[in-house]
Amino acid sequence: MNCHDVSTILDDRRERQLTAAERCAIDEHLATCADCDLAWRAHAALLEQPIPPAPPGLLAAAFAMIAGDAPAPRRVSSRVVLGGAILAAGAALAAVTYVTLPERSIDEIAPVAGPAGPATIPATADSSEEPSQPVAAPAGGAARSPQGGSRLPDSLVLPLLRLAPIYPKAAREENLEGDVMLEFTITDHGSVEDAVVVDSTDPVFDAAAMVALSRWKYLPRVVNGRSVAQEGVRTVIRFVLQGGPAPVADENASERPPEPTRGIDFDTFEGLIEPAFECLAAQELRCAELVLDEIMATYEVGEHAVVIWEFYGYIFTQYGDYGRAIAAYQSAIDHGGLTQQVSLAHLYFERHQYDMALRTLLDYSERIETLGGRLSPGVLEFIERLRVLGISEDVL
Amino acid sequence: LRDAWQHLEKDQRALLALHAEGYTLEELHEITDLTTDVLKARLYRARVRLGKLLAMEGATVAAAMER
Numbered sequence: 001m002n003c004h005d006v007s008t009i010l011d012d013r014r015e016r017q018l019t020a021a022e023r024c025a026i027d028e029h030l031a032t033c034a035d036c037d038l039a040w041r042a043h044a045a046l047l048e049q050p051i052p053p054a055p056p057g058l059l060a061a062a063f064a065m066i067a068g069d070a071p072a073p074r075r076v077s078s079r080v081v082l083g084g085a086i087l088a089a090g091a092a093l094a095a096v097t098y099v100t101l102p103e104r105s106i107d108e109i110a111p112v113a114g115p116a117g118p119a120t121i122p123a124t125a126d127s128s129e130e131p132s133q134p135v136a137a138p139a140g141g142a143a144r145s146p147q148g149g150s151r152l153p154d155s156l157v158l159p160l161l162r163l164a165p166i167y168p169k170a171a172r173e174e175n176l177e178g179d180v181m182l183e184f185t186i187t188d189h190g191s192v193e194d195a196v197v198v199d200s201t202d203p204v205f206d207a208a209a210m211v212a213l214s215r216w217k218y219l220p221r222v223v224n225g226r227s228v229a230q231e232g233v234r235t236v237i238r239f240v241l242q243g244g245p246a247p248v249a250d251e252n253a254s255e256r257p258p259e260p261t262r263g264i265d266f267d268t269f270e271g272l273i274e275p276a277f278e279c280l281a282a283q284e285l286r287c288a289e290l291v292l293d294e295i296m297a298t299y300e301v302g303e304h305a306v307v308i309w310e311f312y313g314y315i316f317t318q319y320g321d322y323g324r325a326i327a328a329y330q331s332a333i334d335h336g337g338l339t340q341q342v343s344l345a346h347l348y349f350e351r352h353q354y355d356m357a358l359r360t361l362l363d364y365s366e367r368i369e370t371l372g373g374r375l376s377p378g379v380l381e382f383i384e385r386l387r388v389l390g391i392s393e394d395v396l
Numbered sequence: 397l398r399d400a401w402q403h404l405e406k407d408q409r410a411l412l413a414l415h416a417e418g419y420t421l422e423e424l425h426e427i428t429d430l431t432t433d434v435l436k437a438r439l440y441r442a443r444v445r446l447g448k449l450l451a452m453e454g455a456t457v458a459a460a461m462e463r
Contacts, residue, residue: 010439010443011415012421035447038448039440041447041451042443043443046412047416388406
């Protein structure tokens with residue numbers, strides 16, 4: 001047994017299938033060879049790490065690094081060829097970058113409700129956590145499965161359409177506030193199904209939270225060009241009373257007001273956009289795009305413009321047309337959209353515009369802070385990964 | 397491991413992470429265009445370096461506990 005043999009066993013990950021004789025020979029070698037002993041220990045330590053998810057595209061940069069190049073623009077076509085591998089391996093790099101992260105907590109933005117109005121606004125923090133994991137745990141399951149073709153953020157699941165829950169009368173009368181955590185499946189056409197209350201500070205809120213969530217719409221996850229259902233997604237709906245008339249300081253407020261003051265109301269808009277989701281379910285992106293075109297041409301969509309632009313951004317991203325996708329997300333942001341900045345950052349990342357990605361994320365985090373919220377784990381992780389790649393505010 | 401990992405070179409980090417995820421030398425060769433011999437050598441060096449960093453970490457902890 002020599003250094004080369006030991007190295008080969010580790011390279012082939014055969015260390016657990018050794019015969020007793022081999023194991024003996026290795027121990028003998030390790031006792032006399034400090035380098036091999038270190039290598040053996042490092043290998044074992046690495047394999048013990050859990051594997052959390054990573055955004056797709058990260059590995060393109062990793063490959064470039066291994067090959068000795070600086071992360072440089074690559075042609076989209078070359079990434080497409082590598083698609084499956086990149087996405088599956090995306091989990092790997094994150095696996096180890098994850099351990100460099102500090103303790104994380106769930107996204108939190110305190111919403112408020114006026115004393116007179118019936119509605120409060122849900123603050124949401126969705127993550128595709130495995131059902132068994134606690135709230136603050138990393139999104140473990142989602143990105144381990146192959147996600148070829150998806151270029152959307154996979155550690156952050158945000159609803160496209162949110163209906164604010166009705167504040168339960170009994171709770172309002174008792175000045176009771178609370179949170180409800182729900183777990184559910186996002187179907188391949190973006191609807192919410194199989195919702196269950198996982199945790200709740202008071203059962204009085206459960207029904208209201210369930211009713212509101214059942215009307216929410218998500219843009220479905222796309223795997224290998226097909227939209228697929230996503231199980232085990234969690235969100236927290238928060239019920240908060242506000243003593244006096246206060247400005248609505250919530251992520252929602254700037255992009256998806258529950259009760260639009262002009263244009264069309266939620267129910268009407270929901271009806272209009274439903275066909276677009278049906279197109280998605282049928283894998284007909286072009287059809288969905290036409291539905292959006294028609295809505296834009298026919299209606300005064302008002303505050304719902306953010307939703308439309310986000311939807312456009314999603315479609316263009318699936319086309320691989322990043323230029324138009326970026327423009328669409330930018331329009332959503334211009335209309336007051338906030339979370340679209342995360343999608344935008346992912347697109348910049350895909351295009352290897354790391355500085356723009358980081359700039360966008362930092363801008364986003366500033367806005368979240370201004371609103372009195374906290375960054376979601378997915379975003380913190382993204383920023384951390386950009387830093388691991390050597391991009392920091394200093395170079396901006 | 398967290399601190400040791402941070403001190404590792406970026407390319408070593410990337411290579412070890414991919415390998416830990418289950419990529420074979422052959423697959424890594426396809427991905428990076430590096431020969432398997434080069435990859436083997438780099439993997440070995442990266443492991444030794446990480447092992448050294450881990451050992452240093454352990455020594456620091458032991459020293460701190462003695463105090």
